[in-house]
Amino acid sequence: MGQYVAAFVVGGAICALGQVLLDTTKFSPGHILSGFTVAGGVLAGLGLYEPLIKFAGAGATMPISSFGNALAQGAMKEAAKNGVIGVLTGMFELTSTGITAAIVFGFFVALIFNPKGGK
């Protein structure tokens, strides 16, 4: 139960921060989501994102910042094993699920459905 409260509060807080940026700055959603991804990668490098996941569970893995974290984690883990080349080979090791799911589900949903509204 505690895990669910932590997921709600931390996940909600990350989204609330996104909303503050949306409403009070001129940045587009694309800028903000890219920024969150970069922030996730940087926090991973500083060793701060994994503890957040331990604490908040899905509250930290569902926001897009976890994509940046997972990219950096994959790169760093392989780099620790195989040196610099590991940065290239490990990059997508942990994010394969998200990217593959987005491509495959996106493709089939686009095949099945048609755009709503407009003509």
Add this chain to the structure above:
Amino acid sequence: MGKKQEPARNSTQRKYVKEVNRRAPRPPVLRNVILAFVTGGTVCVVGQAFTDFYAWLMDLTPQEAGNPAVATMILIGALLTGFGVFDKLAKVAGAGLAVPVTGFANSVVASALEFKKEGLVFGVGGKMFQLAGAVIVFGVVTAFIVGLISALLP
């Protein structure tokens, strides 16, 4: 989201636009932020439920179960977009739906659908990552630099 004001053509119109902007209600930031907090938190709770479910179903650690949970949330985001429900929910939820992976799925499907009429290859295949591509590019570049630093530091 941000509606663009038509550029005023003469001074009367300009004055009018100024007056309208002055009297227009400020964007209800506090209300939007609370809605984003509640909906975003709820999305993460659903994600947590899927994580726990997969951990139980397939006997995975919580970390391993995160992967199928993320995939499930992406599927849900994609389907909601396909059914045309996502935009209606996002009008209320704002960043609460956009910041989680559901928003990533939405941007992929919305782009693919928008350009579907240009064909499967140029439209769906080529434009699918029109919006989400930036997230991948900046994520990878960041991770590359972070990984490089970690590889070179002792």
